[in-house]
Amino acid sequence: KNEVEQSPQNLTAQEGEFITINCSYSVGISALHWLQQHPGGGIVSLFMLSSGKKKHGRLIATINIQEKHSSLHITASHPRDSAVYICAVVFSGTYKYIFGTGTRLKVLA
């Protein structure tokens, strides 16, 4: 069992839909990152969270430290949001980054 679990693994949505991607982890963390990997392979950091909620444009990321869970939401999804979304955590007291297996999102026009 991976220390960082993401769900769903694959997601197909229609343009305009509200999308939620989930990330759960097993032990205490110092930070959680959400990354986006484009179809061409490039990786972009979207958010870093240690508590609460962050918003950037149509993207919202939340984290619940007690429940060891984070969600990434996309409002008014668009085909250009099609990508793999990856959650990465840094466990407390370490520099170690552990990645989830990613969620492949496809948004249809």
Added chain:
Amino acid sequence: DTAVSQTPKYLVTQMGNDKSIKCEQNLGHDTMYWYKQDSKKFLKIMFSYNNKELIINETVPNRFSPKSPDKAHLNLHINSLELGDSAVYFCASSQAGSSTDTQYFGPGTRLTVL
């Protein structure tokens, strides 16, 4: 200007060869990383350097040796390449190496070992 650059973008080589991948960042960051993404698209950290000093060294075969000539460069040298080394290798950098820093990724180097 590209913030984090890697060369080459593609590398095809025979088993047993030695090869290097170069990474440079022009962001003035103190920390640089190497990641491996396997055929199943799973990312794993390999190494991290802060101000030219090794701070993360995951369980990676010692055929892999990172070299940081200065804090703007972190090169990855691989000896005696094996089929299982085929993957995409990403370099990244962050301001100070804190777990809360945003990381900036290079475009990746696709290594194919024949």
